[in-house]
Amino acid sequence: MSTGCPDTYPRLIGDIGGTHARLAVIDSPDSPPTRFRTLCCDDHASLLEAVKAYLMLERGLPGPRVAAFGIANPVDGDQVQMTNHDWSFSIEQLRTDLGLERLVVLNDFTALALSLHRLQAHERRQVGGGHERAGRPVALIGPGTGLGVSGLVRCGNGYAPLEGEGGHVTLAASTPREAELIAVLTARFGHVSAERALSGPGLIALHDAIRQLAGAPPLALEADEISARAIAASCPWCAEALQVFCAMLGTVAGDLALTLGAFGGVYIGGGIVPKLGDFFDRSDFRRRFEQKGRFSDYLARIPCYVILAEYPALLGAATALDHALAGETGS
Numbered sequence: 001m002s003t004g005c006p007d008t009y010p011r012l013i014g015d016i017g018g019t020h021a022r023l024a025v026i027d028s029p030d031s032p033p034t035r036f037r038t039l040c041c042d043d044h045a046s047l048l049e050a051v052k053a054y055l056m057l058e059r060g061l062p063g064p065r066v067a068a069f070g071i072a073n074p075v076d077g078d079q080v081q082m083t084n085h086d087w088s089f090s091i092e093q094l095r096t097d098l099g100l101e102r103l104v105v106l107n108d109f110t111a112l113a114l115s116l117h118r119l120q121a122h123e124r125r126q127v128g129g130g131h132e133r134a135g136r137p138v139a140l141i142g143p144g145t146g147l148g149v150s151g152l153v154r155c156g157n158g159y160a161p162l163e164g165e166g167g168h169v170t171l172a173a174s175t176p177r178e179a180e181l182i183a184v185l186t187a188r189f190g191h192v193s194a195e196r197a198l199s200g201p202g203l204i205a206l207h208d209a210i211r212q213l214a215g216a217p218p219l220a221l222e223a224d225e226i227s228a229r230a231i232a233a234s235c236p237w238c239a240e241a242l243q244v245f246c247a248m249l250g251t252v253a254g255d256l257a258l259t260l261g262a263f264g265g266v267y268i269g270g271g272i273v274p275k276l277g278d279f280f281d282r283s284d285f286r287r288r289f290e291q292k293g294r295f296s297d298y299l300a301r302i303p304c305y306v307i308l309a310e311y312p313a314l315l316g317a318a319t320a321l322d323h324a325l326a327g328e329t330g331s
């Protein structure tokens, strides 16, 4: 639910990823977001065209006055270039082209972090043990088209979201088999960031590497086909790819939890893990999360949650807009 000056409505909010652009509108103060739509980025030449298409589809919608978009890239200055898509734009030009009085653009996982304390009990599922401690830092990680990372740290009476690019940290092996797979990825990519394995394209790259090491011919499968075959136990290479994916995510999430001291919990979002269901819960994720030698007991106390809400980053974008407008009016 959003609040604020009535003459800033309707408000447009967006979560712009490398594959999907999710958009919605808040019609008035105190009303929740409505008119949710998910567009495929590849169907549109630019973010401007995608937003125009959304507004066309939502015929009868009064033109939005202000907007906030979380987007999958670092945001630093006026010029935006997506990391895993070819869309690029000037924030000021986009604001003018859409006839907006105000446009806030922030990293998509910074926006998602802003939603975490607004999730309801049924919108998250705990995986493994640990207990949430109020007021302590919160970590966020999410494989999708890329690997988003953020967190929340206490700031005055509230929390500040982190704006980093933690998906691009160097991926480390925890087993000899992972070292073999990372060597294949190194030959292909040079630097193997966590995102090179922990994303939709990363799952495909792991599957390719496993087949290559087995001497099997290449087989082009989409990431969702790999996970479907793994869950159905119908393909050993797909099963290993998804198992390695979950275990490596545990390693990287554990590193993030250690770095932040994330006793407020580690949240897992993005478009992949929430679709894995039981497979994820039964995977090596949590065991690997805690497997940090002398700090295993420390990590065992930190809870991990899979985010189940359908459009959580949109709530975060709405919160960012509230904050930006409140800053302007001094309220």
Ligand SMILES: Nc1ncnc2c1ncn2[C@@H]1O[C@H](COP(=O)(O)OP(=O)(O)OP(=O)(O)O)[C@@H](O)[C@H]1O
Pocket: 016, 017, 018, 019, 020, 021, 072, 084, 108, 143, 144, 145, 146, 147, 148, 199, 200, 201, 203, 222, 223, 224, 225, 227, 228, 270, 271, 272, 275
């Ligand atoms: N069931 C699934 N199993 C594995 N991968 C999947 C599944 N469903 C979708 N994906 C992959 O997830 C990615 C899309 O995720 P998501 O919807 O989070 O994208 P996005 O928000 O556009 O991306 P990002 O914010 O990471 O740039 C694609 O690479 C897709 O192949």
